[in-house]
Amino acid sequence: MRWKRISDAVVRRLPLYLRVLEEAPNQELISSQELGARAGVSPALVRKDLAWFGEFGKQGVGYETAYLRDELRKILNLHKPVPMVLVGVGSLGHALARYNRRRFIQDPNFTLELVALFDKNPELIGREVEGIPIYPITKLNEKTQELGAKLAIIAVPADAAQSVVDALVAAGVKAILNFAPVKLTVPDDVELADADLSLELQRLAYYVND
């Protein structure tokens, strides 16, 4: 880590700020007031969040849009290509792969590049999705290391997820986005984010009054 341990709540807002800045390329300056309004965050919190990483603004003036954008990209490691792998090319995995690849091709700001897919189904091996090859899961360790991927997406069935996580961690992956509906365990130095759609929908059902 380049800075002291920053709270997850803070890190979560950084991509939000970055998006606002990327959507305002013709604007020279932006105040915490305006940045906050567009990101849905209070101006004070915008300033406090940014202050964890340095002094990016000028008193009485605001922040230089392009400069702050570049600094945020560096903080988020998005200033250079980030290779990424995906495990589990079922219908969800397939869709996620297409989604990401297209985003990568169409949006030059989006530097997260899916470079390999893995599945255990022999029928899928050798095929590709939007030009990304599908490898057998037995090649996971070798390929992941070869490609230098430190970020991974998991879209395998629940009962296979933990063993896939373990294999990814062994291959040096440091952050995982998990779509399988199970609680997974990772070492302290690996970040795990759950994108559990069923859980989210069940939560939303709470707000649906008869």
Add this chain to the structure above:
Amino acid sequence: MRWKRISDAVVRRLPLYLRVLEEAPNQELISSQELGARAGVSPALVRKDLAWFGEFGKQGVGYETAYLRDELRKILNLHKPVPMVLVGVGSLGHALARYNRRRFIQDPNFTLELVALFDKNPELIGREVEGIPIYPITKLNEKTQELGAKLAIIAVPADAAQSVVDALVAAGVKAILNFAPVKLTVPDDVELADADLSLELQRLAYYVND
């Protein structure tokens, strides 16, 4: 709302507890200790969360698994079928529809039923995904009301998302899961959850040190 306004942090954990209970159908009793351990939550917090909705346990004994499960289902409105619609049948929408439908068919505990899909692409109209019909977006209001759907999923491009949200709200939808990468606006009585995959991946990139 059947109870006073309950914090979002609390509601978010309820489906987690429900899952643990559903995965332990042969166990008569469960303590806050055990329930918490399996859900990844402290025992004290489990008890406090549940206490917002009533007294479900017995001192010195714990909670009756089946009873607590049924109560949680009622709290989350999952004790009866919840009709749901999805707008935007691109590759992501398509995959989400398949994913949900299969889950609904295979898992009797999963009562969220996708009943209609909408898209503006004329080529898709009249087709179906896993037996769910695709309607033109012009029929959104009529069909949503007819089917009584109060929960919706949005998987349309960013620039179409706000107008879709407005149409859903007008049709009586009370909770929306949004996959489009934009900040959307809804009235106070509608719950909006963002499932912004790019944002989540960008956040994870922070943890990938060179």
Add this chain to the structure above:
DNA sequence: TAGATTGTTAATCGATTAACAATC
């Protein structure tokens, strides 16, 4: 009865907001 565990209150912790001196 003795042991265990709930429901609840008080203490702690962390995150957000308010306020303002510094300064562009």
Add this chain to the structure above:
DNA sequence: TAGATTGTTAATCGATTAACAATC
């Protein structure tokens, strides 16, 4: 200079944890 806005400290708010009396 006068007006505006940052970076930062202090105050507030809310969520989690600790502790324990009630009681099964």
